Amino acid sequence: MVGAPAHAKSADQAIDISADEISRTVRTLTLDQFEGRAPGTAGEDRTIGYLISRFEALGLEPGGVDGTWTQPVPLLHTALGKPETLSFSSNGKSTALNAGKDIYVSTLQPKDRAVVDNAEMVFVGFGVTAPERGWDDFKNVDLKGKVAVFLVNDPDFAATADEPVAGKFGGRAMTYYGRWTYKFEEASRRGAVAALIIHETEAAGYGWSVVESPQGENYGIAKPAGDMTSLALQGWISGDTAQKLFDEAGLDLAKLRMAARTREFTPVAIGAKFAAAYPVTQEVVKSQNIFGKISGKTRPEETIIYGAHWDAYGEGPPDEDGKIYRAGANDDALGIAGIMEIARKFKAKPQPDRTIVIAAWTAEERGLLGSEVYAQDPIYPVETTVANLAIDVLQTAGKAKDVILVGKGQGTLEDDLAKFAKLQGRVVTEESLPERGLFFRADHFSLAKRGVPVLLMMSLAGASDLVDGGRAAGQKWINDYTGNCYHAACDAWTADWDLTGALQDINVMFDIGNSLAYSRQWPEWKDGSEFKELRDASAEARQ
Template identity: 65%
Template structure:
């Protein structure tokens, strides 16, 4: 076993004693948070109360200061929960008469608006291709088309996903790698920005990465942060259109969906109205707001306290469920993400042991990640520390527990200069960087760091299921076996529990790597940069003056 314990504190001052993350302390934190007392840490439950109390006590004991609004340890996060009831009406009307569609069979719709009824009355229907507006790639599927009051139909994924080699679009959107423009979240957001009342994505298994069964598994429920009436960023109804239903619908308007799919791979594509087709829906909505909390702790900077380096992990997990074979009911997310929280404590401990950093360091324990990155989204929409002067957000969300590795897995290759920092620090650990295994899954867009990335803050994510680690014992094969076992049996299940079989030496390497980068940033003057071609570069560039 050759691991080089990297001293996080050494990044702060060479004279400080080495203070690497300690597996015994990580274990103690994980065992506590994943114990039955915390009831699986679901937001809005008694488990949340205990979790918040525990997190605040730990940060206090570590000597940090409150980092929430108005000197509090917590930031309240109002979460909107909606559930669409059985629709009274759900149909397309076309030149050949009415085409009723069935929820969960032909379409799957839901809402994130806090209204008692989701209603669309005879709205015109427009096909918008992939619905991408990407100035940095010279791409705009909308071409100024007016979508106000209309229903937009999108293709899944981004314009080059299905392109064959040699097509002009090939590689413009990362090839098989998913860009933000390929995510369903982006399409719904873009539909709202365009003023549409509804958004439907044509489902196709390869492009979505999952089957129709996964699409409908939401049961018409949705979560969002509660937004102010002026900030509504959602359409009245959003969802999916089954591939077969889409083909029929387009044919009813005299259009060939397959041909339009090919046309949508050209930058010259323009939205196509389904002439004479309208969409109508009327469905009851049950909605409630539950208030949860982010915990925020701060280590104040000695020289430039207004510049903030952020580290984050999420405290929430899946709460109680049906008992598993061993009778366990709590899905306590020992790895996902109690281990990430434990990592934050270790980094905070090491930093506190050294001299005060030049910049402030903020530790965020987010709520409601599992409901759609909502704690971090709420923070990013209501930041306590201005995002313009937030240096970076470093996130830990699931680490491999199979032992030391010869590499570290990079999620979102080519995004920012933080990946260069990662490679350099990994090299001092005797490790190299391996890009994530399946970039088409778009994991870069699916953890809390992304909420900050959307607002332009450069980010780095450590995620143990993003790719097989090359383990000291057993190599890549053993690394893949760990991923298969974890994602196959434990991910989001009661099986995500602490186990005496865990070997945290690899997790320690990753936590030390994150802590070292955070320490360097906190003591330096560098502002990490998005790389050319990143979807988030333009947003950051707009606030460049604040960092001069």
């Protein structure tokens, strides 16, 4: 038994979404035979085979490339060995660094060695170039061959109300400028040889254990040599290590943090150099996105995509009993199980007018890579994609009085969320941890960047108001999960899960898609969303 009732009612009563079916799917996907579902491994091959067999059993049609179930996703996979050299130096003094404790780096260059040869380090503040906000942290300073050192998050994250920057970047809510992916991309655009972000748990939204969880591995989209990143190494330095670095260079990091919260900030040469040399194992692996579909009856060219990611973190450090796997039971086998149940519910209904696509993305944990490959070369045109409804981490602590909204003010799908949550007797609660930037950290974002209206269901965005225990119990679930099991081996299936709250969320996502599947309604971005202009530009394709 999973705990509490095995079914939960939605607005449409054609079939109940089953907690038992969800539990069985998650339990299967987290078996050791799938080896933690890392892309490009034997565990992937078994995962792909299992998911296709499930899609077939559900009665879905192949929805991938050329009538297949899949879309190829070529990935560059790198892994750093033991460092041969790893140090900072300033004022004639060299300080050896402890890999993993003081600094965490990886590479996305297809080379057998990653080397930074005593490169000058430059503090670039938050590293933001935002013309629409009148903001430029770089001031044309040359970073070619240098190491860019960033602060995490946005310039206004820690600003007080009386500072001019307050609210310019969403306040506590992270913008895309605050994401580590943006900072590494910006450093590469400017020719830096390495990029390091100073870690702060509050501003990052997660602790150091999450930073180092990939264990020196990295994945990127395989690219032609001419498109290769300039960064030999990219990663993080711990807050304590950064403080020592700036102290030894005679700089006041606290004052520099304040200066970086102003438009007048100019990059500062730290007066220190970074040296690193790592052996690298690198290969191009062939991963796969998986797609099933229910073709639309009258407007099959109009698609509603339900998405979750099938990948997790693979093999972890061995314990006393041998190998262990970081199999991502909640993140995101539970999401995969949820979209399967949504597919089962749609198959029990009359054929929809629009096409329903069930997408299982690869390499989400490596930087939303599977969904990004899809968005760059979509199987279903983005102009006539009605919506992307994403599920990624649901709370397993029981029924809730509310549903958590991620990304307030972005689009009209949030109004649909409120409507269907109300039918369940629930209300919408805005995310309480907007500084984590969760809107930019799940696969729906790849499609949002192309203008597709999106909605993310993710319980990590805020404490649910649980029927049993209230918001305190919801916060305890978040603290326990993020503090102990996020990206770790203990994110495992358990018979103790209470899935009644997860069923509420899955049913709401079904109801939203169901309301679109038999209508001519087109969700929209709201005024002020950075994605509205993109969508408006393709309006003619939807008329």
